[in-house]
Every structure is written in structure tokens, then in C-alpha cells.
Amino acid sequence: MVERNFHELVAAQWAQKKFLCVGLDSDFEKIPEAARIDGVRGTLVAFNRAIIDATKDLVCAYKPNSAFYEAHGDEGFTALRETVSYIHDQARDIPIILDAKRADIGNTNQGYVTSIFDHLRCDAVTVHPYLGAEAVRPFLDRKEKGVFVLCKTSNHGSAEFQDMDVGGEPLYKIVARHIVESWNNNGNCGVVAGATYPAELAAVRTIVGDMPILVPGVGAQGGDLESSVKAAKNSRGGGFIIAASRAVIFASERKDFAGAARAKAQELDGAIRNAL
Secondary structure (H helix, E strand, O other): OOOOOHHHHHHHHHHOOOOEEEEEOOOHHHOOHHHOOOHHHHHHHHHHHHHHHHHOOOOOEEEEEOHHHHOOHHHHHHHHHHHHHHHHHHOOOOOEEEEEEEOOOHHHHHHHHHHHHHHOOOOEEEEOOOOOOOOOHHHHOOOOOEEEEEEEOOOHHHHHHHOOEEOOEEHHHHHHHHHHHHHOOOOOEEEEEOOOOHHHHHHHHHHHOOOOEEEOOEOOOOEOHHHHHHHHOOOOOOOEEEEEOHHHHOOOOOOOHHHHHHHHHHHHHHHHHHHO
16 A cells, blocks of 8 residues: 655645645534434535545545544544545545544554554644654654644633743744744645634744644634634745634534535635735
């Protein structure tokens, strides 16, 4: 089997001016009745397949959040694996980012690496930096994969630590600088900076140069899309991934949920293009 390269896959989508990532945060309780079939696994897979079919020509990536699958034990993990396989089969040029926010000591991370990249066959993952580069080295050593490090996250409570003054500048800037200067030896790092903080997003872009930025927080979290695009784009006018989850996949509670998801994805895609 030929190893997929996240950086090549996403660059090909950026070349087509595709910057929208649909987050498959498939909360079982919110899935419309029309998508429900027998059991948790079947329902999650059926819903995800419908969303993928409706949006695969509009996106640069898909981003399942592992929590919505892990919550259902074996059925949920099977649903996640089948969803990833479906993307490989039906949208094979679209990279898959697992939003797992992993990090632990090195040998534990090796287990995460094997699970996420080899068993699930995802192309990229989110990690947090608190344990330092040495701990996440097993992720960084996979040159063909993408490693998105949390830097300035989109949640309201992110300032508690991320904005803490450390020697005259906020901690998130120090994290960004470390990623550039000592983490990215294989050229496979990216950072996460939320749309809910466009000024901080712009500051992160200044520090990381042309490195990929994953931008959550557009849609249900209320991040401003136009200002986020302007802050996130690199010197070549791209290099960013705008992630939207609930606003797209739960755009309708009725039978038209897939069509509504497509319409919302088209709206966001158009708005991103207009903001470039």
C-alpha cells in the first residue's frame, strides 16, 4: 500500500482554492431521525457517509473528533474506522485530520501513533504541547503525516494559560516560536489557532511564517470568517484550513440534512474565496 502524504494531499486542495474542512463531530444525540438505522455504529456511519457524499467536492480536509466515537466504545471506534475507510474509498484525495489532542510520554505516544496513523489510517492529528517536543517525537518522526500543535485555541477559557505573560509575551507566542525553531525539523508541523481570536491568529501567522494553520471556531463558536482568512493566509495566499463542524453537519434536523450541509458548506466555501 502506498503511504499517503498529508502535505501533498492538502497542497493539491489548496491549489484548487479549497480551504474548508468539515468536522465530523457526529454527536449521536443530534443526528436526524432520517439518518438513523440499526444501532450506534450503523447510524454514525450512515450519517457520516451522507455528509461526505454531499460535501466531498467542496472541502480540503475532513476532521473527525475522536471523542464523539470513543464515547460509544467498540461501536463508536468501529464507526470511526469505517468512516475513515469510506473517505479513502470515495474521496481518496481528501486528507483526514483526527482531532484527538493527544500527547503523553514518548512510549505512550507511540501507541497513539500506531493507532491513529496505521490502524485508523488518518493523515494528520492534533496534539498539545504541554509535555514538550521530546514527548511528541513519535508523531513528529512520521514525516509524511501532519502534526497540528495547539497554540491559541478557540474556546473561551483558552486565555487562562495561553495568554499568560511569560517574560513579556503571552505563552501561545512562545509555543509558536518553539514549534518553528525546534519542532519542525521534518517540515510536517502545523499549528492550531482559533477564528474566535483573529488578532492572536494574525500574531501566530507572523511567527510561524508559511506553516499550515488549522483554524477552528467558525460557525457555532462565532468566529469571524473574513477576518480569520485574512489573518491566517500565508505569503502565498493559502496555507490555512478553516474548520467548521456543527454549523455544517447539523444544518438541518430534517430529511434534507445532507442537502442542508452541502448548502452551508457552499456558503462557507464562497465566503472564504471572497475573503482571499
